[in-house]
Amino acid sequence: MALNRDPGFIPVVWATGVVKLGGVLLLLCLIRSRSSCTKIRRWLSxxxxxxxxxxxxxxVGNFITISLAAINVLDFDLDTYAIKWRxxxxxxxxVIGGSFYVLAGFSKK
Known part of the structure; x- marks a missing residue:
């Protein structure tokens, strides 16, 4: 959809960018939280x-479904390059990023 320059897809790309920046702000707030605000720190964690x-x-879910598509169990319109990349x-x-988020949350509790 991005290669076709679909005008309806551009807001989706911007929305995902905003969500990703929100994740960065969440981690920054978790790092900056002080020990005096235990309630806020717990919520951030x-x-x-x-x-x-x-x-x-x-x-993990996407990895499983794309792996199934790679062995032709599921029928996705993905070329070999896209399957390898994903x-x-x-x-x-x-998965690794999510693991770091979990570790960051537990380290501030």
Whole structure:
């Protein structure tokens, strides 16, 4: 969709960029939280752990479905280059990133 320059897809790309920046702000707030604000720190930790678990589940789920598409169990319109790119980089990136979010959340509790 990005290659076709679909005008309806551009807001989706911008929205995902804003969500990703929100994740960075979440981690920065977690780093900057002071010990005197335990309630805020607990909420930030909870949100960080929840986001990390979601990222891990999303990465693992996509890895499984794309792996099934690679062995022709599922019928996706993905070329070999896209399958390799997603299986070797993109989905592991989400799993590792989610793991770091969970670790960051537990380190501030």
């Amino acid at each position: 909870f949100i960080c752990i929840s986001a990390g678990i979601f990222m891990i589940l999303c990465g 299986l070797l980089f993109w989905e592991p990136f989400w």
